Amino acid sequence: MIAKAKAISHGINDIRYITGESHNKKHPEKIYRVLDNMMPLEPDAMGVWNSMQLTLSRFRPVKNSVIRIELSPSPEHTKDFTIEDWQKLWQDFATEFDKQVFKDKDGKVRNCPTNLANSKYTVWLHMESNSGVPHLHAAVCRMDEDGQINNDHNIHLRAQWAAEKVAKKRGWTTAKQVRNVNMPLVTRDCMNVLKSMSSWSWDEYKAALTKKGYTIHERKDDDGILHGYAIMKGKTKYKASNLGIGRNLMVSKLPATWEKLHYRSGIAANSKPKDTDSKQIQKPSASADYTQYKNYNPNTVPYTLSHEGQEHRFYIPEKVLNHFNDEFDYRFVSNSQELTDMAVAIFVGLLEVPNAPTGGSGGSQSELPWRDKDEDDLLWAKRCARAAIRTLGKKPKTGLKR
Known part of the structure; x- marks a missing residue:
């Protein structure tokens, strides 16, 4: 089970979205009210917002006045x-969320527990438009009814740890653990097949995976054009969009992924190991010190990436992930997860920054494909976001009315 949480300033927009009153929600008929806490009977979006504003007006103003929470069980x-x-399920999650306490290495409490139980909130069930997969959305007032602010420090950790505890109590961890173990192996097999191919061919790719014991489910339109695929291993299905890094194993990305793999191998084969030359052209890279993000530090949040068949867990600054979440807002950007994965991979050094096209006079310092040793985390994150957009493109969700 996965959970996300963030304190936001645009509370009314989020409430309209989760209640289905926003124009950005294509299928409001697939949204159901689950429960409200400490509010009038079944208020609409504006009623929820006004009720929260009434609580805030009794005490002191808060910039990020609403906590947005998403809860996605398998x-x-x-x-x-x-x-x-x-x-x-929500009440169990909220109880565990309120229990989270953060202490420093000396055992001193750094962040007090939240009090969702005594805060106004509304919770709604959403069914994904195509797959019908259910998940919960909640909007929680940042201030409880006693005037105490619900602490948003490390709120991503609060949410995920609460979800993990609820899942363990319900015995839901086994399927997820098996999937997490198998997914890097499936990715590795896909990458190995691509590396072994002398030229790109969907039929050859499909046949090679079939020989490895996988079943390939193709998704074609009425004209027989392939638009997607999924891989079955036993009874478990893996969507191509969930494999690789930056969704680079999707059917639309496979030719480019094959080309990158063979371009790199060609460069390695043709390069000559001359120490003097390498010293002259060596440039600092983003991957020079990525190990600094392998251990937890205060003000960091966990982020897991799948790269070349392996799972990598990093702890990146919370402000960096917040920037990526704002830049690639899932409500408006259809490939938000793909962009975020690539931006994080570049930020921690798992991927090199793709070279930006330049004119005859060369590029600016801000577009160089490495991180300056004195560069601020947020400035580097902004460059990583721009690099991800240059590479993948920022695709708006269709049918949005801004």
Whole structure:
């Protein structure tokens, strides 16, 4: 089970989105109210917002006045859920969320617990438009009814750790653990197949994976044009968009991924190991000191990437992930996860910054494909975001009315 949380300033927009009143939500009929806490009977979006504003006006103003929470359990665990079951799941999660306490190495409490139980909130069940996979959205007032602010420090960790505890208590960890173990292996097999191919061919790629024991499910349109695929291993299905890094194993990305793999191998084969030359042209790279992000530090949040068949867990500054979340807002950007994965991979040094096209006079210092040793985390994050956009493109969700 996965959970995300963030304190936001645009509370009314988020409330409209989760209640289905926003124009950005294509299928409001697939949204259901789960429960409200400490509010009038079934208010609409504006009613929820006004009720929260009433609480805030009694005490002191808060910039980020709403906490946005998403809770996504595995569909196999919730296929027979009733609304009452979803209510119980949320209440269990909120209880664990409020228990989270952060201490320093000396055992001193650094961040006090939150108090969602005594805060106004609204919780809604969303069904994904195509797959029908259910997940919860919640908007929580940042201030409780006693005038105490719900601490948003390390709020990503609060949410994820609470979700993990609830999942363990319910015995939901086994399927996720198996999937997490197998996914890097599936990715590795896909990459090895691409490396072994002398030229790009979908039929050859499919046949090679079939020989390895996988079943390939193709998604074609009425004209027979391939638009996507999934890989089956036993009874587990892996969508191509969930494999690789930056979704580079999607059907639309496969030719470019094959080309990059063979371009790199060609460069390695043709390069000559001359020490003097390498010293002259060696440039600092983003990967020079990525190990600094392998251990937890205060004000960091965990982020897991799958790269070349291996799972990598990093701890990146919270302000950096917040910047990526704002830059690639999932509500408006269709490839937000793909962009975020690539930006994080560049930031920590797992990928090199793709070279920006330049004119005859050369590029600016801000577009050089490495990180300056004195560069601020946020400035580097902004360059990583721009590099991801240059490489993948920023694709708006279709049908949005801004």
